[in-house]
Amino acid sequence: MTHIHDTQASWLDPEVVENALKNPNRDPAHVRAVLAKARELQGLNFDDVATLACIDDDALRDELYGTARYVKEEIYGKRMVLFAPLYISNVCGNECSYCAFRASNKSIQRHALDMEEIKQEALCLIDQGQKRVLLVAGEGYSAANGGFNYVLDAIDAVYSVEHKNGNIRRLNVNVAPLTLEEFQALKAREIGTYQLFQETYHRPTYAEVHLRGKKADFDWRASAMDRAMQAGIDDVGLGALFGLYDWRFELMSLMQHIAHLEERFGVGAHTISVPRIEPAEGSDFASAPPYAVTDEDFKKLVAILRLAVPYTGLILSTRESAEMRREAIALGISQISAGSRTNPGGYAADATSTEQFQLGDHRSLEEVVRELASTGFIPSFCTACYRMGRTGKDFMDLAKPGLIKRKCDPNAVTTLQEYLCDYAEPATQAAGESAIVQSLDKMDPKTRRNAEKMLNMIRNGRRDIYC
Ligand code: SAM
Ligand code: SF4
Numbered sequence: 001m002t003h004i005h006d007t008q009a010s011w012l013d014p015e016v017v018e019n020a021l022k023n024p025n026r027d028p029a030h031v032r033a034v035l036a037k038a039r040e041l042q043g044l045n046f047d048d049v050a051t052l053a054c055i056d057d058d059a060l061r062d063e064l065y066g067t068a069r070y071v072k073e074e075i076y077g078k079r080m081v082l083f084a085p086l087y088i089s090n091v092c093g094n095e096c097s098y099c100a101f102r103a104s105n106k107s108i109q110r111h112a113l114d115m116e117e118i119k120q121e122a123l124c125l126i127d128q129g130q131k132r133v134l135l136v137a138g139e140g141y142s143a144a145n146g147g148f149n150y151v152l153d154a155i156d157a158v159y160s161v162e163h164k165n166g167n168i169r170r171l172n173v174n175v176a177p178l179t180l181e182e183f184q185a186l187k188a189r190e191i192g193t194y195q196l197f198q199e200t201y202h203r204p205t206y207a208e209v210h211l212r213g214k215k216a217d218f219d220w221r222a223s224a225m226d227r228a229m230q231a232g233i234d235d236v237g238l239g240a241l242f243g244l245y246d247w248r249f250e251l252m253s254l255m256q257h258i259a260h261l262e263e264r265f266g267v268g269a270h271t272i273s274v275p276r277i278e279p280a281e282g283s284d285f286a287s288a289p290p291y292a293v294t295d296e297d298f299k300k301l302v303a304i305l306r307l308a309v310p311y312t313g314l315i316l317s318t319r320e321s322a323e324m325r326r327e328a329i330a331l332g333i334s335q336i337s338a339g340s341r342t343n344p345g346g347y348a349a350d351a352t353s354t355e356q357f358q359l360g361d362h363r364s365l366e367e368v369v370r371e372l373a374s375t376g377f378i379p380s381f382c383t384a385c386y387r388m389g390r391t392g393k394d395f396m397d398l399a400k401p402g403l404i405k406r407k408c409d410p411n412a413v414t415t416l417q418e419y420l421c422d423y424a425e426p427a428t429q430a431a432g433e434s435a436i437v438q439s440l441d442k443m444d445p446k447t448r449r450n451a452e453k454m455l456n457m458i459r460n461g462r463r464d465i466y467c
Pocket of ligand 1: 136137241276278
């Protein structure tokens with residue numbers, strides 16, 4: 001049974017956040033001590049994060065970036081996980097003033113894909129070489145169209161598609177907050193991460209931009225991860241929509257959210273997403289959002305998150321330009337989407353209408369893979385952890401002592417090899433093969449032997465090998 005206290009986000013304390021940001025310890029020696037602590041790869045506490053969020057000196061900011069690059073490299077090496085979103089419906093009963101799907105926007109065509117259309121989208125993604133997909137929907141499923149079962153059926157539809165050597169092996173889900181029972185049904189569908197952004201943790205701003213519909217209830221949304229975890233979903237993805245309110249406030253509140261989940265469930269966020277508001281049809285912020293985050297502040301945000309929660313995946317979408325993505329990857333981003341469409345049916349029909357927001361990076365998956373590989377990265381399509389049951393606290397217990405690398409490195413090169421064999425053009429194949437050689441050279445002998453064995457199996461025609 002859901003208790004009253006479960007639906008109230010009493011763990012959020014804006015006064016504590018504001019005080020921490022009002023009186024940070026700006027002494028350069030203290031800032032450097034925090035950065036030295038971050039190099040130990042065990043994360044930072046709330047006050048440490050406030051200290052870094054208030055850096056306003058260029059030299060210290062550069063030291064922050066240097067530390068973030070070090071931590072990123074130590075933990076993630078050159079691996080970069082790739083995924084694509086799959087928008088199944090833009091029907092929505094909410095009135096979020098920043099989103100093209102808001103109920104009052106009459107200028108867009110509404111469509112909830114049927115199961116055949118969803119399979120078509122999955123097929124297109126599979127044929128591009130994608131293995132990890134994020135299912136996204138507006139909050140428009142009503143009793144008339146099957147209610148929440150629509151989402152459950154959509155998950156089954158995506159998982160049911162196989163084509164040539166490909167299939168979608170991990171489906172993460174970004175849909176509106178659910179009841180405990182609905183989360184239990186979602187868990188039974190074997191999803192990866194349940195992802196939900198609070199948009200803003202600042203209650204007055206939240207009320208201003210969520211004008212009508214279920215989403216207007218701040219606490220129902222803020223308590224969603226509690227219900228997800230109670231239902232046994234170990235991996236949850238947090239985020240805020242940056243630009244609605246002060247990014248420092250959102251960052252510190254995210255820290256409170258993570259601390260709450262850690263205290264209650266023994267594990268915090270599996271991922272954090274950092275979307276910045278983009279212009280959207282019918283949005284109130286077509287030109288400038290009220291607290292637009294500058295590129296410099298955005299980089300600070302990514303760098304600080306990398307240091308604060310080093311083992312939490314940091315996700316960047318195609319909202320950002322290719323150039324910003326390159327910089328943010330160096331500072332801490334560990335997962336990016338590629339070749340995205342944010343309109344339902346956008347992969348199969350290649351329609352350009354009714355996108356949820358404008359994209360900053362229009363490159364195809366192939367182009368992104370080629371660029372990553374030719375700059376020494378290993379684009380990874382790995383889905384091993386959740387399929388091996390390495391989720392939640394079990395994942396963190398392996399990650400924190402640095403043991404996960406022995407799994408991630410072989411899995412990354414193996415999934416890249418699959419992509420190169422089955423989908424890549426010759427120039428991408430060449431770049432990828434050379435990135436694999438560089439990666440093998442950096443592995444310890446035992447990990448390397450394992451990776452070479454797995455690579456040979458792929459080259460000999462086996463698929464979906466992981467450890
Ligand atoms: N409808 C569900 C909800 O709102 O939670 C889930 C899907 S919604 C389409 C996914 C996310 O898109 C939202 O959480 C919001 O952060 C983001 N979004 C909406 N409008 C945006 C915009 N104009 N620019 C960037 N991101 C936006
Ligand atoms: Fe609907 Fe989500 Fe867009 Fe809000 S952000 S209008 S809930 S799709």
